[in-house]
Each structure stands twice: as structure tokens, then as C-alpha cells.
Amino acid sequence: MISNEQRAHDIAIALLQANGKELEPIEAYHRYVNSLLPILKEIDKDFPHGIKEHL
Incomplete structure (x- = not known):
């Protein structure tokens, strides 16, 4: 499972890169x-x- 913190980090990084x-x-x-x-x-x-990630 990816934590909410990791998911938020990924989104923030994507926004910053864009x-x-x-x-x-x-x-x-x-x-x-x-x-x-x-x-x-x-x-x-x-x-x-x-x-929860679907595998």
C-alpha cells in the first residue's frame, strides 16, 4: 500500500515539475x-x- 504521504508527495512533485x-x-x-x-x-x-493498491 502506498501511504497518503507518498501519494501527496508524488502529486506535489508532478505539479512542481509542470x-x-x-x-x-x-x-x-x-x-x-x-x-x-x-x-x-x-x-x-x-x-x-x-x-490499497490493486495488483
Whole structure:
């Protein structure tokens, strides 16, 4: 099972890669954190026990 934290990280990284190519490293980190936390809160609300992967 992939944890909610890993899923939120993957989404935040994908958003940053799509929209942050021109950012300096510190600004990219700030944008990552500011994206990660709301995504994680939403995933935790929707899937409090995680999402089981289908194999």
C-alpha cells in the first residue's frame, strides 16, 4: 500500500515539475511545501486509512 504521504508527495512533485521550471531552488521548495500540505490534508480526509493498491 502506498501511504497518503507518498501519494501527496508524488502529486506535489508532478505539479512542481509542470509549473516550476523557472523557479530558483528555495522558491521551488516553498512551492512544494505549500502544495504538499493541502494535498495531504485532502487525501487524509478522503482516504483516512490509505488507498490499497490493486495488483
